[in-house]
Amino acid sequence: xxxxxxxxxxxxxxxxxxxxxxxxxxxxxxxxxxxxxxxxxxxxxxxxxxxxxxxxxxxxxxxxxxxxxxxxxxxxxxxxxxxxxxxxxxxxxxxxxxxxxxxxxxxxxxxxxxxxxxxxxxxxxxxxxxxxxxxxxxxxxxxxxxxxxxxxxxxxxxxxxxxxxxxxxxxxxxxxxxxxxxxxxxxxxxxxxxxxxxxxxxxxxxxxxxxxxxxxxxxxxxxxxxxxxxxxxxxxxxxxxxxxxxxxxxxxxxxxxxxxxxxxxxxxxxxxxxxxxxxxxxxxxxxxxxxxxxxxxxxxxxxxxxxxx
Amino acid sequence: xxxxxxxxxxxxxxxxxxxxxxxxxxxxxxxxxxxxxxxxxxxxxxxxxxxxxxxxxxxxxxxxxxxxxxxxxxxxxxxxxxxxxxxxxxxxxxxxxxxxxxxxxxxxxxxxxxxxxxxxxxxxxxxxxxxxxxxxxxxxxxxxxxxxxxxxxxxxxxxxxxxxxxxxxxxxxxxxxxxxxxxxxxxxxxxxxxxxxxxxxxxxxxxxxxxxxxxxxxxxxxxxxxxxxxxxxxxxxxxxxxxxxxxxxxxxxxxxxxxxxxxxxxxxxxxxxxxxxxxxxxxxxxxxxxxxxxxxxxxxxxxxxxxxxxxxxxxxxxxxxxxxxxxxxxxxxxxxxxxxxxxxxxxxxxxxxxxxxxxxxxxxxxxxxxxxxxxxxxxxxx
Numbered sequence: 001x002x003x004x005x006x007x008x009x010x011x012x013x014x015x016x017x018x019x020x021x022x023x024x025x026x027x028x029x030x031x032x033x034x035x036x037x038x039x040x041x042x043x044x045x046x047x048x049x050x051x052x053x054x055x056x057x058x059x060x061x062x063x064x065x066x067x068x069x070x071x072x073x074x075x076x077x078x079x080x081x082x083x084x085x086x087x088x089x090x091x092x093x094x095x096x097x098x099x100x101x102x103x104x105x106x107x108x109x110x111x112x113x114x115x116x117x118x119x120x121x122x123x124x125x126x127x128x129x130x131x132x133x134x135x136x137x138x139x140x141x142x143x144x145x146x147x148x149x150x151x152x153x154x155x156x157x158x159x160x161x162x163x164x165x166x167x168x169x170x171x172x173x174x175x176x177x178x179x180x181x182x183x184x185x186x187x188x189x190x191x192x193x194x195x196x197x198x199x200x201x202x203x204x205x206x207x208x209x210x211x212x213x214x215x216x217x218x219x220x221x222x223x224x225x226x227x228x229x230x231x232x233x234x235x236x237x238x239x240x241x242x243x244x245x246x247x248x249x250x251x252x253x254x255x256x257x258x259x260x261x262x263x264x265x266x267x268x269x270x271x272x273x274x275x276x277x278x279x280x281x282x283x284x285x286x287x288x289x290x291x292x293x294x295x296x297x298x299x300x301x302x303x304x305x306x307x308x309x
Numbered sequence: 310x311x312x313x314x315x316x317x318x319x320x321x322x323x324x325x326x327x328x329x330x331x332x333x334x335x336x337x338x339x340x341x342x343x344x345x346x347x348x349x350x351x352x353x354x355x356x357x358x359x360x361x362x363x364x365x366x367x368x369x370x371x372x373x374x375x376x377x378x379x380x381x382x383x384x385x386x387x388x389x390x391x392x393x394x395x396x397x398x399x400x401x402x403x404x405x406x407x408x409x410x411x412x413x414x415x416x417x418x419x420x421x422x423x424x425x426x427x428x429x430x431x432x433x434x435x436x437x438x439x440x441x442x443x444x445x446x447x448x449x450x451x452x453x454x455x456x457x458x459x460x461x462x463x464x465x466x467x468x469x470x471x472x473x474x475x476x477x478x479x480x481x482x483x484x485x486x487x488x489x490x491x492x493x494x495x496x497x498x499x500x501x502x503x504x505x506x507x508x509x510x511x512x513x514x515x516x517x518x519x520x521x522x523x524x525x526x527x528x529x530x531x532x533x534x535x536x537x538x539x540x541x542x543x544x545x546x547x548x549x550x551x552x553x554x555x556x557x558x559x560x561x562x563x564x565x566x567x568x569x570x571x572x573x574x575x576x577x578x579x580x581x582x583x584x585x586x587x588x589x590x591x592x593x594x595x596x597x598x599x600x601x602x603x604x605x606x607x608x609x610x611x612x613x614x615x616x617x618x619x620x621x622x623x624x625x626x627x628x629x630x631x632x633x634x635x636x637x638x639x640x641x642x643x644x645x646x647x648x649x650x651x652x653x654x655x656x657x658x659x660x661x662x663x664x665x666x667x668x669x670x671x672x673x674x675x676x677x678x679x680x681x682x683x684x685x686x687x688x689x690x691x
Contacts, residue, residue, distance in 0.1 A: 010690075010691060012691075035689075035690075038474055065478075068478040075478045079480050079551070082480060083553060083555070086557075087555075087557070090557060179689075179690045180690070180691060181685065181688050181689055182688050182689075182690055183685075206690040206691055207689070207690040207691075210690060218687045218688060219687070220687045223679070223683070223684075223686050223687065224505075224510035224511075224675060224676075224679035224683075224684070224686070225510075225676070225679040225680045225683055228683070231687075233688075247690045248690060
């Protein structure tokens with residue numbers, strides 16, 4: 001059964017308690033804040049917001065650390081796997097840089113025949129889409145090969161944790177997934193096999209929301225080294241189909257640069273680029289449908305409500 | 310801003326222009342007096358002549374101060390472009406006696422192994438907040454490592470920086486810093502690393518601060534030094550620490566002669582290092598003849614740089630290169646950018662209105678390190 005899903009904006013001013021209350025969640029709540037990494041155990045506030053005594057932390061980051069300590073052979077293999085993935089990501093970025101430069105160059109051509117330019121731009125974007133898609137596919141191939149080789153379900157240190165997590169999820173009415181480091185979050189969600197055991201309700205924000213989508217897209221136009229390439233990172237759990245989630249969009253993206261934002265929206269089409277800024281709440285409909293008031297990046301690069309995008 | 314409005318000009322027209330007027334003026338103004346792009350340097354005392362001494366290319370090394378009529382106050386108005394940072398001293402002559410010292414009216418000091426000097430912050434220059442201690446930033450750890458180096462024929466001391474939250478199960482890129490002790494002492498590099506890693510600007514990185522023996526022998530294109538780095542230090546670190554252990558995760562950093570040392574080590578082992586950070590590299594060269602003007606210490610540098618320029622070689626994937634526009638080395642550095650690029654290396658080149666100084670190199674660290682080893686900002690969505 002597909003869970004009912006609510007995506008939230010960043011929780012700097014928490015709304016989680018009110019959201020859970022409005023959803024009528026009264027049973028056990030499982031919390032994942034593994035994206036906080038070593039601060040995972042500083043969970044008093046999030047557990048209080050998630051229902052107090054009804055809420056329990058799945059401690060996925062702590063479990064992962066346990067696994068790495070208990071199983072050095074697996075730890076070494078995972079480290080090597082990470083290096084391979086990083087290398088693939090870097091090679092993808094080199095190719096992506098050129099492909100996006102081509103998009104910019106075509107888009108910036110003055111004069112010329114409008115139709116010709118539009119066709120060339122569409123083709124340039126198609127090349128970027130192909131690049132993104134093949135990258136995710138390659139990442140998935142590498143993950144599959146890794147899991148096939150190291151078979152975590154048969155390794156005692158991992159299997160035990162998986163069983164515990166499965167039990168906690170089975171008893172939960174709702175799973176809350178907080179933000180943080182989206183890479184580590186994805187890793188532990190996969191490692192502890194969360195996806196097949198989701199409870200009936202899901203509430204997630206920031207990195208947590210990103211992890212639920214089919215493709216996790218990283219972006220930061222205001223990083224220390226300047227605007228960086230918006231890049232596809234990896235596959236998420238895929239329970240929120242057809243959406244690219246953009247938390248902190250106004251803080252992290254040059255949202256007034258409409259040509260740049262337009263490329264972003266058109267590059268990921270037909271998926272919708274969903275803006276999750278502070279205070280936003282998006283209750284997905286059946287099959288993960290976005291509500292009409294969801295804020296999306298339109299093809300013209302402007303952020304508008306879904307119906308107008 | 311017109312000259313007539315400068316504070317020193319208002320003082321000149323004060324009546325009476327006496328010691329009390331000067332007292333009041335100095336009490337009211339921070340020295341040097343920065344007004345737009347004009348900086349008024351001041352010295353107060355009895356002398357036959359007085360100068361501001363600095364090393365800005367294009368200006369005389371010593372620029373005379375003028376005595377304010379009827380007072381013991383000396384002044385010089387210099388135009389300093391926005392964002393400039395200038396190190397200087399005051400020199401005076403009393404009869405046959407010359408004396409040079411830091412500006413007693415200015416508390417700002419810059420320090421280096423050669424001593425200290427006064428420093429003038431022109432309009433628009435601000436000390437970056439990330440070079441100052443941040444109590445929120447979790448501190449990394451410095452460990453001493455001593456390596457018996459056959460290449461150098463001495464014990465090689467290394468200060469090893471392990472980032473906060475260091476985990477043996479993780480995998481870290483490596484940065485090797487030439488003149489490591491000076492970078493730690495004069496460029497606040499441990500504080501900078503703690504802060505930049507804490508802010509997610511720079512990846513969690515293991516840093517090996519190396520300490521030279523005779524740097525004038527070891528740094529200008531020394532085969533022994535290169536062997537030490539590549540065949541001794543690197544294997545030792547990669548066998549004992551959880552490092553990436555690949556080209557992309559290895560970077561050499563150096564300033565001045567240290568920049569030459571970094572480049573020459575990569576030149577001798579072109580498949581080993583993914584990135585270089587070359588700050589104010591002493592890339593002196595000649596287009597014809599042998600008169601490079603740098604003295605004997607530069608002879609091996611010039612020979613190496615001439616050879617490199619004649620036949621550029623790809624020695625790393627990426628080079629971050631910087632230089633101060635007030636340095637003698639600005640032209641050689643600008644000249645090297647296209648040479649590096651022509652060899653197929655990606656170059657990020659920046660200039661600052663600064664001199665050949667540790668604070669210039671400190672101020673470039675965020676730009677350099679966040680480019681070489683970008684932090685995980687892009688992965689965090691709180």
